[in-house]
Ligand SMILES: *[C@@H]1O[C@H](CO)[C@@H](O)[C@H](O)[C@H]1NC(C)=O
Ligand SMILES: *[C@@H]1O[C@H](CO)[C@@H](O)[C@H](O)[C@H]1NC(C)=O
């Protein structure tokens with residue numbers, strides 16, 4: 039874990055915020071932001087519409103502090119919830135009032151990760167994003183659809199265009215339901231959302247929750263002080279989809295594994311010792327499943343993207359599964375090429391997801407850091423064997439614009455904002471685990487179950503870099519697999 043996370047480890051939400059600070063913050067919030075904060079921190083969504091509506095009315099009068107009113111009434115864990123809500127709102131003016139850096143907050147609450155929330159109801163987070171995505175005319179349209187389903191629509195809301203208030207009303211009349219124990223019901227809303235082309239991604243998220251496919255513990259209990267443990271999170275729906283759908287597991291007959299092994303860089307990034315061990319290990323592992331292996335080393339940015347785009351041209355169409363493994367330094371949202379340029383995950387995704395490969399299962403495995411503080415490397419040498427795959431905390435944004443390409447999944451060595459650990463002889467922790475688990479279970483369990491095992495066993499690893507305790511948590515991103523699949527060992531176990 040990076041030093042920046044370590045820094046927040048000394049703060050608890052209670053030391054960062056109190057009612058006086060909240061009062062200062064509330065002064066700076068617009069009424070729509072106040073409504074959004076309230077919407078996010080609600081505990082029990084079913085019967086809260088009237089309360090929040092009253093607060094909203096009150097907010098129109100001067101010198102009212104409706105968030106303060108609310109947290110006084112529902113004090114449980116309010117500090118953590120408010121911090122997370124402010125993070126999701128991404129109002130930097132406001133968070134500046136807290137004596138804590140925005141990066142630290144980001145690291146703690148990872149507000150951009152769509153399938154995760156720490157203290158806030160994950161479906162509420164999703165609905166909030168929905169509210170934010172609508173423009174005025176789309177919102178009118180949605181409301182008209184919903185009013186047509188509900189003849190006695192609340193007249194208090196006639197001229198109110200805060201969608202969150204409407205949503206709370208929908209929950210009140212049980213048009214939609216959010217609950218703490220995953221019994222969500224979004225069916226009626228989803229039916230209308232389908233009519234909005236640009237909202238597909240949010241709809242897909244909501245649908246996952248609706249089907250109770252998510253495994254996110256919305257009220258996660260890893261403490262801020264607990265730097266050695268992160269909750270088993272961020273698994274998007276797919277492996278449970280497989281549970282519901284036992285029969286739909288595609289066997290892999292012809293696999294192709296392409297490894298891009300970046301060892302040497304220019305001036306700024308250090309040589310990635312140990313990466314060839316990873317490369318050999320991956321190659322050996324996938325060979326055992328009958329994959330054709332192709333290895334490229336030290337590709338420049340342009341070559342890297344071209345090689346990926348050329349995959350379908352360079353190989354005939356007989357493959358049913360492609361693993362693209364990229365081993366390199368990284369930054370938040372991407373990897374580094376050997377000429378020390380940034381290659382974003384989005385660019386990689388776009389290069390992989392071409393029409394020619396639309397029926398091929400495409401798995402991208404990335405061993406690289408996802409952001410860290412520069413200080414960490416420049417202060418003193420790392421003289422033990424563990425090191426990390428990254429350098430600067432680039433301002434590159436994590437895009438939420440996941441394109442809807444089928445049969446595609448990225449498995450990252452770490453969640454956004456965190457480092458990845460590599461042993462200079464034995465290779466990276468992540469690739470070691472990937473190979474170990476696939477070797478043992480690859481031909482016995484569906485892929486997503488293997489991924490789950492990899493995530494579990496990663497949590498048991500830890501070590502020290504520069505005296506700082508390090509753990510690492512891999513993540514699935516952009517899961518667009520419509521069914522699970524299973525590798526096939528080319529060796530007959532009976533022999
Ligand atoms: C709202 O969004 C829709 C769909 O993206 C677009 O067609 C429309 O022009 C937008 N309307 C306004 C007023 O921006
Ligand atoms: C793969 O990794 C494991 C664990 O680090 C190691 O024991 C093994 O020797 C490696 N295999 C190869 C071919 O490098």
Ligand SMILES: *[C@@H]1O[C@H](CO)[C@@H](O)[C@H](O)[C@H]1NC(C)=O
Pocket residue numbers: 340341342344345348351
């Ligand atoms: C990609 O394919 C094109 C056309 O076949 C070829 O000219 C180019 O050299 C290839 N790029 C790489 C990096 O292999």
